[in-house]
Amino acid sequence: MSQPSNDQKVAESPPIEDADGLRAALAAWFAQVGRDYPWRATEDGYEILVSEVMLQQTQVATVLGRGYYHRWLEQFPDVKALAAADEEEVLRAWEGLGYYSRARNLQKAARVILEEYGGEFPRSLDQIEALPGVGRYTAGAVASFAFNAPVAAVDSNIARVLARLFDFRECIDTTAGQRQLLQWAARLVPKAGGRIWNSALMELGQNVCKAKSTVCDRCPAAAWCQASEPLALPVKKTRAAVTVVDEHVLLACRRGKILLQQEVGRRRKGLWKLPSRGVEKMPGLSPVDKHNYTITRYRVTMFIYEVEDVIAEENERWFRLEELSNLPMPSPYRRVVARYVDRRGKATQSR
Numbered sequence: 001m002s003q004p005s006n007d008q009k010v011a012e013s014p015p016i017e018d019a020d021g022l023r024a025a026l027a028a029w030f031a032q033v034g035r036d037y038p039w040r041a042t043e044d045g046y047e048i049l050v051s052e053v054m055l056q057q058t059q060v061a062t063v064l065g066r067g068y069y070h071r072w073l074e075q076f077p078d079v080k081a082l083a084a085a086d087e088e089e090v091l092r093a094w095e096g097l098g099y100y101s102r103a104r105n106l107q108k109a110a111r112v113i114l115e116e117y118g119g120e121f122p123r124s125l126d127q128i129e130a131l132p133g134v135g136r137y138t139a140g141a142v143a144s145f146a147f148n149a150p151v152a153a154v155d156s157n158i159a160r161v162l163a164r165l166f167d168f169r170e171c172i173d174t175t176a177g178q179r180q181l182l183q184w185a186a187r188l189v190p191k192a193g194g195r196i197w198n199s200a201l202m203e204l205g206q207n208v209c210k211a212k213s214t215v216c217d218r219c220p221a222a223a224w225c226q227a228s229e230p231l232a233l234p235v236k237k238t239r240a241a242v243t244v245v246d247e248h249v250l251l252a253c254r255r256g257k258i259l260l261q262q263e264v265g266r267r268r269k270g271l272w273k274l275p276s277r278g279v280e281k282m283p284g285l286s287p288v289d290k291h292n293y294t295i296t297r298y299r300v301t302m303f304i305y306e307v308e309d310v311i312a313e314e315n316e317r318w319f320r321l322e323e324l325s326n327l328p329m330p331s332p333y334r335r336v337v338a339r340y341v342d343r344r345g346k347a348t349q350s351r
């Protein structure tokens with residue numbers, strides 16, 4: 001199969017007859033089966049932006065099932081509350097969702113909305129896309145879901161559905177492929193508004209036209225679908241292989257306190273973790289425990305070295321165990337620390 005170049009010509013109109021029929025069929029189907037997500041029951045731009053940013057790299061089951069969305073809106077009910085919060089508070093509320101730059105950007109966006117728009121959520125696609133951390137997809141989703149703007153929002157579900165509907169056999173994760181799908185999606189959005197249309201396409205991708213299975217005989221778009229081999233689509237570039245890495249950290253505890261190190265790297269800046277300071281090279285120390293976790297394309301084995309007393313280095317601080325619940329800490333370290341606190345509690349009880 002030929003690889004598209006970035007300047008490949010994009011067909012503006014999708015190869016479809018009776019697009020109105022497809023729109024009507026999807027709208028009718030969605031009215032019957034569309035799920036009642038809380039972000040579908042609001043037209044508040046901020047609440048929808050929060051849901052979209054949370055869902056960027058996290059499943060609905062986590063965002064809703066583990067209460068992240070509701071807790072966030074209780075703690076930061078509007079842009080004013082989020083703009084005024086301490087960064088540490090914001091990161092703590094985000095803990096467990098990962099990709100912490102999303103939380104930082106949400107707060108920056110809240111501040112922009114407050115300062116540049118007097119707290120009123122901007123309505124145009126360009127204004128929304130100019131907010132920190134907001135890309136073309138998120139802007140389209142917020143504009144269509146909150147304001148019913150007739151704009152496209154092509155997420156991975158919609159990209160898959162469109163690729164199958166139009167039997168699109170080029171890579172969908174090249175610039176040219178993305179541009180083609182966006183162009184078709186933009187032409188398909190009903191002029192009256194994109195809220196129902198985009199929601200229905202997403203729902204179709206989530207429940208009917210899924211990545212590894214399709215239910216074509218119950219698909220409301222089947223009469224328009226051109227895919228001859230749905231599961232062979234969409235075509236994507238080969239993904240980067242998983243890299244296995246080891247991490248060595250110090251679990252240093254003394255008199256009810258634990259030593260933590262503040263992250264300075266871009267991804268987790270400001271969060272607290274177990275110190276890693278070349279501990280594996282320290283003579284006489286060997287790991288007492290290990291913990292496996294995955295982050296992006298890395299499969300990490302964390303080796304834990306327990307020591308009683310060390311001197312805090314730069315970016316490190318001793319914290320009382322009671323203080324930990326208010327500190328933002330990436331989940332893998334939180335789990336290891338929780339295990340230690342649990343063990344310590346049991347040891348104290350058995351004395």
Ligand code: SF4
Pocket residue numbers: 161164165208209210214215216219220221222225226227230
């Ligand atoms: S008919 Fe099948 S392949 Fe086509 S959109 Fe529906 S579920 Fe997907």
